[in-house]
């Protein structure tokens with residue numbers, strides 16, 4: 001039986017809407033490492049595939065009056081802070097192909113991969129907003145044509161200093177073989193010759209996640225992504241997306257289609273009545289992004305198990321990215337009850353068998 005793949009979003013969805021006002025929200029710690037270390041440790045104790053951090057490169061001042069808005073730590077820095085606090089779980093920051101630069105991106109991700117011994121991934125997004133913060137740069141004419149150039153250059157840079165170049169030959173005094181280092185040709189608007197100053201850990205490409213909704217996004221994911229952070233509110237949306245990704249990946253000659261991992265908003269409590277009360281107390285406010293409509297489960301941990309398995313059996317998902325809602329309790333019930341129940345049902349790992357994110361994502365397929 002195929003195993004599910006599960007990530008935990010560290011976008012603090014469990015403090016969104018009015019939930020940051022709960023006495024136990026720890027909102028004062030929102031920009032500290034400890035806040036995220038607690039979430040990361042409980043995700044790793046449940047043997048999740050990865051921690052995931054969405055990102056926004058823009059902030060509407062009005063949005064922070066009554067809620068968090070898009071205020072957040074830099075995802076790559078946050079993941080780096082979690083490296084030493086975890087040992088097996090994957091670390092997937094979001095970096096924008098529209099606004100970031102491939103050289104900086106490649107260097108940061110290669111460093112994260114090295115520091116974490118193979119646990120880094122990358123959520124590639126083309127980004128909705130943020131242009132005002134990069135107004136000194138041209139916006140690409142077509143964000144997905146540009147995204148292809150961007151990921152090609154990043155991967156080229158990553159392998160411009162391949163793992164095999166390192167010799168560490170003390171006797172001969174050879175640290176690395178310069179002949180194994182290479183340069184990267186220009187692609188589109190990017191001319192970043194390399195080589196990168198951080199050596200790759202292996203010849204494997206970095207695991208890529210992608211989040212988007214358009215046909216161009218699906219084409220991009222089918223060609224490049226290992227997994228898709230999907231916004232499939234209904235089972236039928238997931239079945240359709242999975243079909244398109246499998247067809248696209250097949251047409252691109254890939255052996256494996258990207259995993260469909262929808263965001264699932266989880267408002268969990270020991271009883272349904274408590275979960276509904278929690279959800280009612282924390283309705284999205286007027287400043288919540290209107291376009292965001294994720295699959296939502298309000299109920300007990302068993303309700304979440306049942307619904308996740310129902311969607312998996314319907315061919316709508318390969319796993320989920322958990323977006324705990326309303327309280328820390330939702331997060332802890334997910335990692336301490338929902339995931340262990342999925343494991344007990346034979347649908348999720350009971351222990352890590354590998355040490356790299358690529359290994360976790362390939363497991364049980």
Ligand SMILES: Cc1cc2nc3c(=O)[nH]c(=O)nc-3n(C[C@H](O)[C@H](O)[C@H](O)COP(=O)(O)O)c2cc1C
Nearest residue numbers: 054055094125126127128211212213214217230231
């Ligand atoms: C589920 C989902 C998650 C997204 N997450 C992010 C994100 O974390 N950061 C970001 O800048 N944009 C994010 N986006 C926006 C996309 O990068 C993209 O700009 C937007 O979806 C428009 O592209 P599309 O027409 O292909 O959907 C997300 C979009 C979707 C559908």
